[in-house]
Amino acid sequence: EAGVTQFPSHSVIEKGQTVTLRCDPISGHDNLYWYRRVMGKEIKFLLHFVKESKQDESGMPNNRFLAERTGGTYSTLKVQPAELEDSGVYFCASSQWxxxxxxxxxxxxxxxxTVT
Amino acid sequence: SQKIEQNSEALNIQEGKTATLTCNYTNYSPAYLQWYRQDPGRGPVFLLLIRENEKEKRKERLKVTFDTTLKQSLFHITASQPADSATYLCARPAGASNTGKLIFGQGTTLQVKP
Structure with missing residues (x-):
C-alpha cells in the first residue's frame, strides 16, 4: 500500500511569489490534514478535509493560504503571495474513520x- | 488553552538501557494520547495510542503510561538500540470532539549510543 506522498519535497521561492503544494493521501482515506512546522516550533494544525469538504480550517494563518481537495482525492495548498514567515515544513496526513x-x-x- | 509539553533537551543514553520520555499536558485530560516517531527529513510515524482509561500500553519494546492525576504520559523504550535514535512526539486531540485534529509537543530527541 502506497503511503502519503507530497510534492515538491523542497521549494525555494521569493517573497511575493506563489507556491502550490500537493498531497496525495492513502487511497480510501477520507480524512486529510495539513500541518506546518516552523523552525524551532512544534507541528501545528492548519486544516482538515473530510472527503472534499473542509471540516476545520481554524489553523490557516490568513487568507493568503488556500487549500482545495477536488473530488476528495489529492489536495493542494496554495500560498499567494508568500511571505518570509511562511517558511517551514508543510506536512500532509491522512486517516480513516x-x-x-x-x-x-x-x-x-x-x-x-523556503521564502527568501 | 490546551498544550503539550515535552522536554526539548536531547536525551542521551547508552545502548541496552531504558529510555524514558515525558509528555505533560494542560487543561482537561484528553480522550487519548498518541506517540509518534520522526526521523530527520521524514514525516512523523505513528507508534502508539493510549486511551484515558488505560493506565499502560505495550508494543514490543515500547511502553506508554497515562496518568490523569499528574496529567502526564511516559514513553519507555526498553533495551534501547542505536536505531531507536530519533525525535519522539506526543500529541493529543484538540477539543472535546474527536475530529482527528492533533496538538503536538515539540518532541524530544533521543540519541542511543553504542
Missing amino acids: RAGGSYEQYFGPGTRL
Missing part, C-alpha cells in the same frame, strides 16, 4: 518551503 473517531494519522514526508 473508525468507530469513535479517527485515530492514527499517516504522514507524508513533508514539503520544505
Whole structure:
C-alpha cells in the first residue's frame, strides 16, 4: 500500500511569489490534514478535509493560504503571495474513520518551503 | 488553552538501557494520547495510542503510561538500540470532539549510543 506522498519535497521561492503544494493521501482515506512546522516550533494544525469538504480550517494563518481537495482525492495548498514567515515544513496526513473517531494519522514526508 | 509539553533537551543514553520520555499536558485530560516517531527529513510515524482509561500500553519494546492525576504520559523504550535514535512526539486531540485534529509537543530527541 502506497503511503502519503507530497510534492515538491523542497521549494525555494521569493517573497511575493506563489507556491502550490500537493498531497496525495492513502487511497480510501477520507480524512486529510495539513500541518506546518516552523523552525524551532512544534507541528501545528492548519486544516482538515473530510472527503472534499473542509471540516476545520481554524489553523490557516490568513487568507493568503488556500487549500482545495477536488473530488476528495489529492489536495493542494496554495500560498499567494508568500511571505518570509511562511517558511517551514508543510506536512500532509491522512486517516480513516473508525468507530469513535479517527485515530492514527499517516504522514507524508513533508514539503520544505523556503521564502527568501 | 490546551498544550503539550515535552522536554526539548536531547536525551542521551547508552545502548541496552531504558529510555524514558515525558509528555505533560494542560487543561482537561484528553480522550487519548498518541506517540509518534520522526526521523530527520521524514514525516512523523505513528507508534502508539493510549486511551484515558488505560493506565499502560505495550508494543514490543515500547511502553506508554497515562496518568490523569499528574496529567502526564511516559514513553519507555526498553533495551534501547542505536536505531531507536530519533525525535519522539506526543500529541493529543484538540477539543472535546474527536475530529482527528492533533496538538503536538515539540518532541524530544533521543540519541542511543553504542
